[in-house]
Amino acid sequence: MTNLFLEDEERKKLGNVRVGIAGAGGLGSNCAMLLVRAGVRKLVVCDFDRVEESNLNRQFYFRDQIGMQKVAALGENLRRIEPDMELDLRDVRLDAPAMREVFASCDVVVEAFDAAESKLAFFEAMLPTGKKLVAASGMAGWGRSNEIRVRKAGANLAIAGDGTSGVGGGAYPQGARVSIVAAMEANSALAFILGEDL
Amino acid sequence: MKIAFQGENVETQAGTVGELLSERGCDAKSSLVELDGEVLSPGADSAAKALHEGARVDVFKLVAGG
Numbered sequence: 001m002t003n004l005f006l007e008d009e010e011r012k013k014l015g016n017v018r019v020g021i022a023g024a025g026g027l028g029s030n031c032a033m034l035l036v037r038a039g040v041r042k043l044v045v046c047d048f049d050r051v052e053e054s055n056l057n058r059q060f061y062f063r064d065q066i067g068m069q070k071v072a073a074l075g076e077n078l079r080r081i082e083p084d085m086e087l088d089l090r091d092v093r094l095d096a097p098a099m100r101e102v103f104a105s106c107d108v109v110v111e112a113f114d115a116a117e118s119k120l121a122f123f124e125a126m127l128p129t130g131k132k133l134v135a136a137s138g139m140a141g142w143g144r145s146n147e148i149r150v151r152k153a154g155a156n157l158a159i160a161g162d163g164t165s166g167v168g169g170g171a172y173p174q175g176a177r178v179s180i181v182a183a184m185e186a187n188s189a190l191a192f193i194l195g196e197d198l
Numbered sequence: 199m200k201i202a203f204q205g206e207n208v209e210t211q212a213g214t215v216g217e218l219l220s221e222r223g224c225d226a227k228s229s230l231v232e233l234d235g236e237v238l239s240p241g242a243d244s245a246a247k248a249l250h251e252g253a254r255v256d257v258f259k260l261v262a263g264g
Contacts, residue, residue, distance in 0.1 A: 027264040114264035116228050120240050123230055127239045137260045151258065153230070154237040159258050166261030173263050 002082045003039045010194060014039035017193045018086075020106035021045045022094055022122055024070040026173055027136055028112030029060035029077075030182035031189070036078050038190055042086040043078075044106055047071050048093040058175035094118075096125035103131070108189050111135035112182075114167065130156065132192040138162035139181040140171040148177065150184050150198050158191075158198050160184035201253040216245030218255060230258040 006014070019040055021028045024047035032045055047070045051061045065073040071089035078087065090102060099122060103109045109131055111122045119135060126133055138161035139148065147162040160181045167173050191198050201210055203222065212218035215233060219226045226245060231238045234254050238244035249255070 023264060025264050112264055114262055116260045116262045119260045120228065120230075123237075124240050127237055136264060137258065139263050140261075151256075153232045153256065153258060154235060157237050159230075161261075161263075163259050164261065165263070167263035178264070 002037055006039055011039055013193055014190075015041045017108065018042040018044065018106045019189060019193075020103035020109040021112055022099060022103070022109065023047055023112035023114070023118075024059075024074050025049070025055065025112065025114055026058040026175070026178040027114075027182045027185060028110070029070070029074050030058075030179055031110055031112060031186045032074060032078060033060045033081065034183055034186035035189060036081050036085065038186070040190075040193075041082070041084070044088040044090070044103060045071055045074060046090045046092050046094050046102055047074075048091060058173055058178045094121075096121050099125040100129065103129075106131065108132040108134065108192050110185050110189055112185070114173070116166070127157075132189075133157045134185045134188045134192070135159045136161045136181050136185055138165045139177045140165040140167045140173055141177060142174055145177075145180060148180050148184065150188055152198050158185075158188040160188060199249065199251045201249060201251070201255060203255050204257065210249070213249060214245065215247040215249065215255070218249060219245070219257065222257070224257050224259070228260045230260060232256040232258070 049070050051065045051068050061073050069091050075089045150160045212221045
């Protein structure tokens with residue numbers, strides 16, 4: 001039992017819900033960590049990548065995990081927070097059909113990709129499912145904390161970020177802003193699960 | 199016709215979502231569109247969606263990073 005500050009009903013909802021996370025980089029790894037700390041106990045996490053030194057400025061990994069598959073390293077780290085969990089960790093590159101299949105059993109799905117075209121593919125695949133979705137766009141660089149926000153789109157989608165600060169052209173992903181957005185994604189997923197306002 | 203674009207009332211010559219994105223300088227390949235409270239699945243179908251007087255359109259720009 002990690003979160004001692006839950007009402008019984010909240011613990012039940014968080015323990016029963018299944019959350020999918022597409023990507024285990026700066027957004028996905030930190031979002032997963034926050035969801036587990038909050039009380040979520042069923043996660044499906046997908047990523048095809050390995051931990052690299054360049055990830056350590058923002059991702060929930062450690063130096064001795066460099067070279068490991070990200071999903072394996074993330075599973076190890078999440079179980080240090082809460083050993084008793086249902087973790088479905090998949091070392092796969094997700095295309096649209098795979099997303100629909102992998103996240104079919106999930107109640108809420110978090111988009112945590114880094115490439116813009118992958119984000120678009122996520123929406124193409126997942127919007128028609130009618131599931132609650134949480135996504136992110138715009139988090140590169142430093143400062144400008146108050147430009148980061150969550151926008152609701154339709155009844156089932158929340159998008160976190162500043163909507164403009166893309167990585168590339170000399171703009172890099174830095175831990176502070178990426179973590180703010182990851183926390184907003186986690187908080188939005190929790191709001192969907194618990195029936196709170198975004 | 200008059201529509202609400204990004205929360206502001208604007209006049210547009212566009213008849214479809216795709217034409218509106220083009221008119222407003224939005225890249226359709228990196229934009230997610232909400233039309234009258236419904237999020238449109240990206241792709242050709244959403245570009246062809248017809249606008250109407252008083253339509254509410256919000257565009258979410260998708261940029262790299264994560």
